[in-house]
Amino acid sequence: MIAVERGGRLYAVHGGNTISTGATVGTTVRVNTVHVVGRTHRTYINGSLRHTVSSQSGSFYDKFGAYRTSSGKGPATVVWSGIRFWRR
Numbered sequence: 001m002i003a004v005e006r007g008g009r010l011y012a013v014h015g016g017n018t019i020s021t022g023a024t025v026g027t028t029v030r031v032n033t034v035h036v037v038g039r040t041h042r043t044y045i046n047g048s049l050r051h052t053v054s055s056q057s058g059s060f061y062d063k064f065g066a067y068r069t070s071s072g073k074g075p076a077t078v079v080w081s082g083i084r085f086w087r088r
Helices: none
Strands: 002-004 010-012 018-020 031-036 040-045 048-054
Touching (some): 010 048, 018 040
Antiparallel strands (some): 040 048
């Protein structure tokens, strides 16, 4: 899961690693992920590889949504567009 802080830092919810910066209100951010099960899960932000983690073998699922962490407050407005999933 990816989260964003008020200052625009995108980070991995699990582990807290910074993925990118500049995700401020009104800014469009393109997020692409490539998951090779049993090998790697890569995250691209605006076309640049920003985060890579090992992937366990077995089943998995992808989903997207807007959630508020326990430290968040106030409303969130998120617009999703051009959502596509590919399988090999």
